[in-house]
Amino acid sequence: MRxxxxxxxxxxxxxxxxxxxxxxxxxxxxxxxxxxAGVERADALYVGNMLSGExxxxxxxxxxxxxxxxxxGAEAVKVEAACASAAAAFRQAYxxxxxxxxxxxxxxxxxxxxxxxGSKLTAGLASAADADYEVIHGISFVALxxxxxxxxxxxxxxxxxxxxxxxxxxxxxxxxxPNARFREAISREAFLKSNxxxxxxxxxxxxxxxxxxxxxxxxxxxxxxxxxENAVRVAGSALAIDSLSVHDRRxxxxxxxxxxxxxxAYRQAGVGPQDIDFFELHDxxxxxxxxxxxxxxxxxxxxxxxxxxxxxxxxxxxIPIATRGGLKxxxxxxxxxxxxxxxxxxxQLRGEAGDNQLANARLxxxxxxxxxxxxxxxxxxxxVH
Amino acid sequence: MRxxxxxxxxxxxxxxxxxxxxxxxxxxxxxxxxxxAGVERADALYVGNMLSGExxxxxxxxxxxxxxxxxxGAEAVKVEAACASAAAAFRQAYxxxxxxxxxxxxxxxxxxxxxxxGSKLTAGLASAADADYEVIHGISFVALxxxxxxxxxxxxxxxxxxxxxxxxxxxxxxxxxPNARFREAISREAFLKSNxxxxxxxxxxxxxxxxxxxxxxxxxxxxxxxxxENAVRVAGSALAIDSLSVHDRRxxxxxxxxxxxxxxAYRQAGVGPQDIDFFELHDxxxxxxxxxxxxxxxxxxxxxxxxxxxxxxxxxxxIPIATRGGLKxxxxxxxxxxxxxxxxxxxQLRGEAGDNQLANARLxxxxxxxxxxxxxxxxxxxxVH
Numbered sequence: 154m155r156x157x158x159x160x161x162x163x164x165x166x167x168x169x170x171x172x173x174x175x176x177x178x179x180x181x182x183x184x185x186x187x188x189x190a191g192v193e194r195a196d197a198l199y200v201g202n203m204l205s206g207e208x209x210x211x212x213x214x215x216x217x218x219x220x221x222x223x224x225x226g227a228e229a230v231k232v233e234a235a236c237a238s239a240a241a242a243f244r245q246a247y248x249x250x251x252x253x254x255x256x257x258x259x260x261x262x263x264x265x266x267x268x269x270x271g272s273k274l275t276a277g278l279a280s281a282a283d284a285d286y287e288v289i290h291g292i293s294f295v296a297l298x299x300x301x302x303x304x305x306x307x308x309x310x311x312x313x314x315x316x317x318x319x320x321x322x323x324x325x326x327x328x329x330x331p332n333a334r335f336r337e338a339i340s341r342e343a344f345l346k347s348n349x350x351x352x353x354x355x356x357x358x359x360x361x362x363x364x365x366x367x368x369x370x371x372x373x374x375x376x377x378x379x380x381x382e383n384a385v386r387v388a389g390s391a392l393a394i395d396s397l398s399v400h401d402r403r404x405x406x407x408x409x410x411x412x413x414x415x416x417x418a419y420r421q422a423g424v425g426p427q428d429i430d431f432f433e434l435h436d437x438x439x440x441x442x443x444x445x446x447x448x449x450x451x452x453x454x455x456x457x458x459x460x461x462x463x464x465x466x467x468x469x470x471x472i473p474i475a476t477r478g479g480l481k482x483x484x485x486x487x488x489x490x491x492x493x494x495x496x497x498x499x500x501q502l503r504g505e506a507g508d509n510q511l512a513n514a515r516l517x518x519x520x521x522x523x524x525x526x527x528x529x530x531x532x533x534x535x536x537v538h
Numbered sequence: 539m540r541x542x543x544x545x546x547x548x549x550x551x552x553x554x555x556x557x558x559x560x561x562x563x564x565x566x567x568x569x570x571x572x573x574x575a576g577v578e579r580a581d582a583l584y585v586g587n588m589l590s591g592e593x594x595x596x597x598x599x600x601x602x603x604x605x606x607x608x609x610x611g612a613e614a615v616k617v618e619a620a621c622a623s624a625a626a627a628f629r630q631a632y633x634x635x636x637x638x639x640x641x642x643x644x645x646x647x648x649x650x651x652x653x654x655x656g657s658k659l660t661a662g663l664a665s666a667a668d669a670d671y672e673v674i675h676g677i678s679f680v681a682l683x684x685x686x687x688x689x690x691x692x693x694x695x696x697x698x699x700x701x702x703x704x705x706x707x708x709x710x711x712x713x714x715x716p717n718a719r720f721r722e723a724i725s726r727e728a729f730l731k732s733n734x735x736x737x738x739x740x741x742x743x744x745x746x747x748x749x750x751x752x753x754x755x756x757x758x759x760x761x762x763x764x765x766x767e768n769a770v771r772v773a774g775s776a777l778a779i780d781s782l783s784v785h786d787r788r789x790x791x792x793x794x795x796x797x798x799x800x801x802x803a804y805r806q807a808g809v810g811p812q813d814i815d816f817f818e819l820h821d822x823x824x825x826x827x828x829x830x831x832x833x834x835x836x837x838x839x840x841x842x843x844x845x846x847x848x849x850x851x852x853x854x855x856x857i858p859i860a861t862r863g864g865l866k867x868x869x870x871x872x873x874x875x876x877x878x879x880x881x882x883x884x885x886q887l888r889g890e891a892g893d894n895q896l897a898n899a900r901l902x903x904x905x906x907x908x909x910x911x912x913x914x915x916x917x918x919x920x921x922v923h
Contacts, residue, residue: 154637154638154639174670176670203597204591204597206589206591206592206662206665207591207592209669210661210664210665210669210673211665211668211669211670212588212589212618212620212662212665212666213618213619213620213665213666213667213782213908213909213912213913214618215618215619215626215779215913216619216620216779216780216781216782216908216909216912216913217668217782219779220779220780220781220782220786220912225779225780225781227779228629228776228777228778228779229619229777229779229913230617230618230619230626230630230777230913231617231618231619232615232616232617232618233597233598233599233600233615233616233617233618234598234600234601234614234615234616235597235598235601241600241615244613245615245630245633248630248633248634248637248639249633249637251637251638251639252539252633252634252636252637252638252639253539253636253637254539254633254636254637276595277591277597279595280591280595280596280597280598281597281598282598283596283602284594284595284596285559285561285596288595391613392613392614392615393613394600394601394604394605394610394612394613394614395601395605395610396601396605396610397598397601397602397605401605523598523601524598524601527598527601527605528598528600528601528614528615
């Protein structure tokens with residue numbers, strides 16, 4: 154098995170792209186990543202996407218994107234794992250290069266959500282949950298998360314305002330990210346006054362949908378220096394699953410797949426949570442940020458919000474999260490999000506995070522969640538230059 | 539890179555399964571394959587599927603199937619490449635085992651089509667083509683194939699009846715397959731009289747849709763003997779793409795991705811078309827059988843129907859195809875078809891093809907086509923016992 158590194162990154166702004174279709178968005182990110190890496194071809198392309206069939210009437214994105222990007226020589230498929238699709242696609246690219254079968258593999262995540270903001274989108278997002286046992290009761294995906302948050306507040310005696318700092322930190326960091334959908338800081342008052350979407354989830358607990366694409370180019374670490382001086386090594390990679398339904402879990406407040414995938418990634422990298430310099434987590438809702446911190450070993454059970462309260466999640470804290478805005482401020486183009494996280498982690502490790510640059514970041518972790526926790530993909534990246 | 543073998547196979551009948559949902563169908567095939575292999579766990583599960591989001595409102599099939607099948611310890615994702623989804627999923631399982639990251643990997647293809655036989659299904663199938671440049675003009679997927687067939691007949695001076703033997707052979711072979719949707723032989727007269735679906739494609743040129751699932755278990759060849767005496771070795775594996783749109787191809791009558799993937803698979807296996815004992819090709823429409831034979835090196839350009847005319851595609855011919863009924867008679871549950879082909883090839887090589895058993899089959903080839911030829915996956919399997 155070969156060691157693997159990221160040699161190129163690219164992304165589009167997350168937002169409303171009325172003039173760019175699926176293929177254009179994917180191409181923009183992919184071409185930027187290829188230029189960044191200085192490669193003109195690839196052996197394989199893995200496209201992360203969730204909703205193209207439902208929203209755009211377009212399946213078959215592997216061929217669509219490879220064809221449009223001039224990569225007819227590459228093999229190409231779409232990988233889908235709900236909102237974890239992009240990190241799952243990244244992992245397949247990682248495995249392809251690690252196997253020795255592919256020397257240059259590209260992972261691109263793309264989502265086009267704003268073409269339909271009505272019933273198709275709500276139904277599409279709900280397809281991440283269990284159609285036969287959850288969605289059939291009429292629950293939307295945000296309502297499912299609201300039930301989890303409600304239970305969390307009851308069980309651990311925390312209040313809605315204890316989640317405020319997750320959103321405040323994300324929006325503060327988003328200001329410095331030119332690709333973020335929302336580049337405005339928010340106040341505690343705004344958070345507390347924000348309209349309820351599904352009680353207790355308010356508008357400012359929830360990440361905004363977006364169109365967007367992000368891409369990386371991978372090659373064997375031993376060849377990385379031929380392409381770039383600032384390769385980022387994949388130190389740990391793991392994907393784990395849990396029950397699709399929340400009600401099937403022994404503990405609905407514990408992301409078992411986050412624990413499993415984080416522990417596997419730590420083991421592969423030979424590190425622990427104390428060694429991680431920053432963590433791009435999946436703050437689709439503030440409750441998910443808390444659960445992710447707990448299951449990944451950064452906070453005790455029921456104490457995820459304490460880290461936020463104590464300021465430990467800010468760029469100056471013990472474990473900075475959402476350093477470029479996270480899902481909350483950068484935006485959450487669902488099937489692309491996992492690669493936005495990975496691109497942002499690479500930016501930090503390459504010293505290219507601009508106003509958001511962390512000092513001396515050497516190890517960064519990303520965690521991408523599909524559904525209410527059914528698929529969780531954790532990666533650890535290492536600065537080697 | 540490790541050598542890889544199939545140690546277990548399973549399938550459901552292809553047909554109308556009103557009492558089995560997506561998860562049940564996938565489970566039935568997967569559990570049969572695991573029993574056949576004698577394994578109780580897996581490191582990875584790759585689910586091939588095309589339409590679950592559009593037809594069943596259910597994405598996230600990796601977690602759905604792994605969870606339902608008791609494989610929460612495995613990593614699991616869905617792989618999609620239109621009608622080539624299942625062979626693409628198989629290839630990812632192959633790469634996972636070859637890489638050394640996964641010791642036991644399962645690939646399962648599943649499709650549930652009969653829940654919606656109206657507009658959602660037609661629109662879903664059309665999503666294999668280019669939504670922005672083909673489907674927007676109102677063309678359905680069968681009409682797209684009809685244009686190709688029309689052009690073929692014009693260019694190569696063949697008649698509709700020259701395609702008859704593809705359907706006659708498939709149906710004759712389907713009689714012996716208990717899992718085939720149609721187990722009835724058809725006559726030349728019936729073929730010629732069959733109603734037009736999209737001229738010149740008649741009902742008996744076209745494969746029937748179906749519900750169904752098929753699965754295989756893979757492990758490193760050097761460990762295969764611990765599980766079974768009749769492992770089937772993966773001698774060649776390749777996936778290639780072409781333009782998504784037919785009109786973008788230099789020659790709309792040449793499946794470039796079939797040629798590319800077949801040549802790669804031949805090279806890896808160290809063989810040529812003359813060494814292949816039988817060929818499970820993608821006869822979604824009779825025209826695709828002809829094009830597949832030509833691009834894979836079994837017939838000269840424009841001479842695919844000659845092989846059929848001369849009886850060379852029957853079990854007694856030079857290159858038997860659709861030996862268990864093919865897509866035409868076994869049925870075409872789109873995202874599962876590629877794994878039906880692989881299971882059927884393994885049956886032939888294990889000597890378990892019943893009434894359809896070929897004598898002395900040592901090398902079998904499968905070819906799964908996505909869209910009108912945009913993704914083509916070719917595998918070569920070898921009997922080693």
